[in-house]
Amino acid sequence: MTAVEFDHQIASLHDTLELFTRRFTKNQEESEDLIQDTVLKALTYRDKFRQNTNLKGWLYTIMRNTYINNYRKAQRNKTTHDDTKELYYLNVADDYTFNLPDGNFEYNDIMSCVNEVKEDLLVPFKMHMEGYKYHEIAEHLEIPIGTVKNRIFHARKEIQSKLVAYTGS
Known part of the structure; x- marks a missing residue:
């Protein structure tokens, strides 16, 4: 089959492909994109x-494989589709704030509990919370990686025990 014949046969199947896309989506634009x-x-x-x-x-x-791959990619990205006219929701300013009075109180309470942890547990815990990896903490503090993990674990347990009021128990 020549390239021209191949192209012609594909073009002649456009309507059939469009019907097949209805298995995957009801949206006309998504259907055309898939085709x-x-x-x-x-x-x-x-x-x-x-x-x-x-x-x-x-x-x-x-x-089918293209649809599945696109779906999985969207799930990984957790993308949302704004179907409103003129993409209204994508252009709305985010007016939510995290500086609510009760949120601020909780943050201060949690930080006071964190700061009450023993110094040898607190340093690795804070470094871990700042994004350092276990091996980086171990190198910086010149202690074994198992010790770092152990200290972070015990710091968490100590903080959790002090924050019983927030567990609802």
Whole structure:
């Protein structure tokens, strides 16, 4: 099959592909995007298509795999779709603040409990909370990595025991 024949057959299957996208999405734009991605991949990987193979089935497989990969990517990114006119929700300013009086009180209470922890437990705990890795803390403090993990664990337990009021018990 020549490249022109291949392109013509793919173009003739556009309506069939559009119907098949309805299995995945009801949104017209997403449907068109999926068709475009499918056709692009089919044209890009034309050399992978074997003669005497069902072209429609091959395109369906590409479309299904493309949809699944896009879905998984969206799940990993936790993206949201704003279907409102003019993307209203994406352009709304975020007026939520974390500086609420009770939140500030809780933060101060938690920090006072953290600062009451023994110094040998507090330093590795604070470094870990600042984003340092266990091995970086161990190198900085010149102690074994197991000791670092142990001290962080015991600091957490001590802080948790002091914060019983917040557990609801």
